[in-house]
Amino acid sequence: MFSKILIANRGEIAVRIIKTCRRMGIATVVVYSEADADSLAVEMADETVFIGEAPAAQSYLVADKIVAAVRETGAEAVHPGFGFLSENAGFARRLAEEGIVFIGPNPRAIEAMGDKIESKKFAQAAGVSTVPGHVGEIDDTAHAIRISEEIGYPVMIKASAGGGGKGIRVAWNRQDVEEGFPAVKAEAKASFGDDRIFIEKFIESPRHIEIQVLGDKHGHVVHLFERECSIQRRNQKVIEEAPSPLLDTDTRAAMGEQAVRLAQAVDYDSAGTVEFVAGQDKSFFFLEMNTRLQVEHPVTELITGVDLVEQMIRSAYGEPLPFAQQELTINGWAIESRIYAEDPYRGFLPSIGRLVRYDPPQEGDVHGAKVRNDAGVREGDEISMYYDPMISKLSTWAPERLAAIDAMGRALEDFHIEGLGQNIPFLAAVMDQERFRSGQLSTNYIKDEFPDGFHGTAPTAFQRDVMAAVACAMHRTITRRAAPELLRQDWIVVEAGERRPVRVTNGDAGFTIAFVDEDRTLRLDGIEWRPGKPTFSGVLDGRAFTVQVKPAAEGFMIRHRAAQAHVLVLTPRSAELHEKLPPKTAADTSKMVLSPMPGLVVTLDVTLGQEVRAGEPVAVIEAMKMQNIIRAERDGTVKAVNAKAGDSVAADEVLVEFA
Structure with missing residues (x-):
């Protein structure tokens, strides 16, 4: 070795x-x-x-x-x-x-399968079902428009050397091609050093399913079943699972057989992934083969017990595979959530900065499930603009799918990050959605479920009880330390304008919270919190939870999964006076174009005095190797231009002002 x-x-x-x-x-x-x-x-x-x-x-x-x-x-x-x-x-x-x-695989296999254009040709020759498209390089934008219109919209513009969701755009019309083709070429050149592009038909409402293959240098190839990676945004996978809730035994076997046949045809001798686009009717078409280890490989390891990195090393050394296909079985279900440095409340735009706090959940066996967190960061590390914005990959395993989802929900509750935007609330929201829990997935999932963007979720009845109980417990603890003479039992909890009279009493290692007008009493035990700690864990009427907490100007900001609220604990008189306060008004930024994220200005496309229509490009900002087109949200005349190509800008920095 x-x-x-x-x-x-x-x-x-x-x-x-x-x-x-x-x-x-x-x-x-x-x-x-x-x-x-x-x-x-x-x-x-x-x-x-x-x-x-x-x-x-x-x-x-x-x-x-x-x-x-x-x-x-x-x-x-x-x-x-x-x-x-x-x-x-x-x-x-x-x-x-x-x-x-x-x-990794031998160079011949990489050349045959790693290049997206050549892999299409090879798959067609091998009799593998492929997505309709133009299997060849695209010369320029005019050529891209001609090919797209021959195939028929929508089409997918893809970098031949692409991967990781970079170098991909879906074009629904000619304008999308005109803008998307040069953007994809630029991303491909920056990320892969190869700006060749191809175009294929985009299949609407598809599912993304991939087969993990593993080969050795002795002609043996096996598959380790499938992963479903349909929860994506901007063609970047966000949540993956293994196995797929779509496939039945026969479809799984058919996809696995095709993947193995394709790998054998190129003498594949390492870990690799054959990707398919699948219809809701279980039809499937070959997309591409990734001739490398995949980001989402942990879910395969969790359901098979196979260390893919170890097998890659042993294969490269010349050892034969230690198992045959019939020895591999699926055990349980695994879910992976990619924790990204991005702001889901602002269109998932990258968020760079320092991890002021980084406190992941406990790994290992947790209440009948397994928790695994693959990370390359520690508290205090910086997420820079130069690389992918991933912070970590959180995976859970359980005997059944719903149990694995529930374990993921709890693990996300226990994951605390401060210092930059991150997508944990969004991931938690998906875990709680009935559509996801029922397995009704597609690559349009995020667009379908969050058509106006992600804005958090409204608190459920349980979450409202949690927030009220936590606020009362925190308020009582802080008051007992600072001014014990002000302690009392009767308070008014205010959340989203709703007043809830409560009576709070101490008990053995916990609190009892009686909701006076609702004739309900809840018990809060198992409290893990002290003033200054950003998370509060406890058990409310037998149900464990963790919330993110921080003091506000008055009261507390409390987040449970994707639901967040400003919660006040007031005396009856203070609550009465509080209702008389005038509401705050937000600053008017309607005449400004703000940078939605920190990054580099690639182009500034307007000039002083120019008439601009809503929807027209104003600037292109690059961050995390992705180029983002910033468009005007209203008609106007450019009154000031505050940046130029090559400038580094911060989030919310004013790029352009309209008269």
């Missing part, structure tokens, strides 16, 4: 690979850019090598620097993780020429 492996990647996947290498007794080397000098992966690795500036094109994408690091440290093999050079056949061939083992 290898004695030392170099990991040509960063973040959570580098940490993930280190953990398996440690268990196998293999030393690790991590390369790092300037932005990752203080990262968790650098701290955990046995050796580290600095490879350049923060932009990936100057560090993680430079093959010469990776090879030099291998030579410097004496590593025998390179694990590329995912992204960066993981699907670069030239890099794999270069390593082979240098006598270095590439922990």
Whole structure:
């Protein structure tokens, strides 16, 4: 077995690979850019090598620097993780020429399947069902429009070398192609160093299902069943699960057989994923093959018990697969939620900054379920604009699907992050939705369920009780410390303008809260909170919960899953006076175009005095390797332009003002 492996990647996947290498007794080397000098992966690795500036094109994408690091440290093999050079056949061939083992498929398989255009041609020749489209490169925007109209809208514009949801746009009309084609080319060039584009028919209301395959160098290939990755936004997977709630035994076997046949045709000898688009009727079409480890591989590991990183290493070393297809079975159900540094309340735009607080849930066996958190960060680390905005991948396993979903909901409650926007409330909202719980999924899920964007959810009856009980408990604790003479039993809880008279009394290690007008009494026990702590855990009438809490100007801001409220605990007289306060009015920003996120101004498309119509592009802002077109929300004449191409801007910075 290898004695030392170099990991040509960063973040959570580098940490993930280190953990398996440690268990196998293999030393690790991590390369790092300037932005990752203080990262968790650098701290955990046995050796580290600095490879350049923060932009990936100057560090993680430079093959010469990776090879030099291998030579410097004496590593025998390179694990590329995912992204960066993981699907670069030239890099794999270069390593082979240098006598270095590439922990991934052979270069011929990467060339056949890793290129999205060539994989379509190969799949068609192999008799695999594929999505209708133009299997060839697109020359320019005019060519893209012509091809799109021949196929028929909607179409999907995709980078040939793409992956991870980058370099993809859906075009519903000619204007979408005119704007989307150059944007996809730019993203593809920046992210993959390859700006070739192809176009295929976009299948409406589809499901995204992928088959995990695993091969060795002795001609053996197996599949490890499927993952469903239909919950996506901007073609980036957000929630994945294994197995799929759509498939029956026969469809699962058919998809697995096609995936294995395709992998065998290219002598596939590592971990890889064959992706399909599936209809609600269980019809399916080959999309592409990712010739690398997938971000969502933990759910497959949880239902099969197979460590995919270990099997990749053993295959690269030349060992045969330790199991046959008939020995692999599905055990239970697993859910993965991607925790992103993004603001779901602002269209899921990237949010960069420092993790002022980072407190993930407890891992391991938790109340009959398993919790796993794959992360490459610690409290105090910074999420920069140079790389993917993922913070961690939270996974849960249970014997049944609903139990796995419930375990995920509780784990998300226990996950606390401060310092930047993050999507935990959105993920929690999905876990609570009946449509998700029933398995009625599609890649349109987010657009269907949140057509006007995500704005949180209204509190349920249980959540209103939790918020009232927590506010009373916190208020009583703080009052007892600061001014015990003001303690009393009768209070008014105010939330969303509704007044609820309560009577709060102490008990053994807890509180009793009586809702006077409702003739109900609840018991709050198991309290884990102290003043200043940002989470409050407890058990309300036998049901465990965790809420995020922070003091407001008066009262408390309390969030349970996706429901948030400002809760006041007042004396009856204070509550009476409070009703007489005038409401606050928000500042008028209707004549301003604000940057919705921190990032780099790629273009500023308007000039002083220009007449602009609602919907017209005003600027393009780039962050996390994604370009975002900022459009005018109203007609107007440009009165001031406050930025230019190349400027770094903050969230809510005024880019343009209208007269």
